[in-house]
Amino acid sequence: MPMIRETIVSTTDDSGRVHLAPIGIIADNGGWVIAPFHPSTTLNNLRAVPFAAASFTDDVRIFAGCLTGRNQWPTTLCAEIPVPRLTGALAHAELAVTRITEDELRPRFHCRTLRTAAHAPFMGFNRAQSAVIEGAILVSRLSMLPREKVERELAYLETAVAKTASPAEEEAWTWLKQATALFYAEMET
Numbered sequence: 662m663p664m665i666r667e668t669i670v671s672t673t674d675d676s677g678r679v680h681l682a683p684i685g686i687i688a689d690n691g692g693w694v695i696a697p698f699h700p701s702t703t704l705n706n707l708r709a710v711p712f713a714a715a716s717f718t719d720d721v722r723i724f725a726g727c728l729t730g731r732n733q734w735p736t737t738l739c740a741e742i743p744v745p746r747l748t749g750a751l752a753h754a755e756l757a758v759t760r761i762t763e764d765e766l767r768p769r770f771h772c773r774t775l776r777t778a779a780h781a782p783f784m785g786f787n788r789a790q791s792a793v794i795e796g797a798i799l800v801s802r803l804s805m806l807p808r809e810k811v812e813r814e815l816a817y818l819e820t821a822v823a824k825t826a827s828p829a830e831e832e833a834w835t836w837l838k839q840a841t842a843l844f845y846a847e848m849e850t
């Protein structure tokens with residue numbers, strides 16, 4: 662299996678409007694593959710402007726926020742691509758699309774890394790951050806996964822949040838729980 666890094670991918674449309682999305686980028690011979698499912702803004706943007714910034718961040722509020730309608734986070738110009746990165750990134754990679762493998766469900770955008778840069782120290786692992794990332798993946802798939810599985814896995818992940826979270830992870834977790842509750846409440850009406 663290829664290695665995947667969970668990042669915040671920024672793209673722009675051809676008017677320059679920035680879009681941020683949590684995306685697992687797939688290691689590919691020194692470059693990265695971005696594989697957005699149809700339909701998605703990231704996919705449309707990569708066709709319009711074939712560049713992306715992958716921001717590596719430990720602020721998991723951005724993962725949870727992008728999935729719960731909070732997708733305005735500060736961005737900063739990149740050096741070599743016409744797409745900005747997250748201002749708060751610990752590090753980022755500037756990517757250029759070199760080839761597209763078309764697929765009806767999930768096209769693959771093969772990217773060359775033009776530049777990487779580090780901005781702040783990585784301060785070590787935190788279980789609540791991992792739990793928020795896993796929770797965010799569940800929340801991004803609410804319409805596809807059985808409710809029982811989602812609720813069981815969120816309950817398991819919540820123990821790590823309860824034991825190890827800082828206020829940032831607590832806030833991110835609250836957003837995920839609210840979005841989940843709202844989704845199931847709307848299903849029941």
Ligand SMILES: Cc1cc2nc3c(=O)[nH]c(=O)nc-3n(C[C@H](O)[C@H](O)[C@H](O)COP(=O)(O)O)c2cc1C
Pocket residue numbers: 667668681682683684685686696697698699700701702703704724728794797798801
């Ligand atoms: C950690 C994480 C990784 C994700 N990876 C992908 C991915 O590789 N491809 C994808 O289409 N969506 C992925 N998602 C879901 C997208 O972030 C979400 O569906 C998003 O809205 C993409 O659509 P958009 O470009 O229209 O915003 C991921 C979500 C999370 C939390």
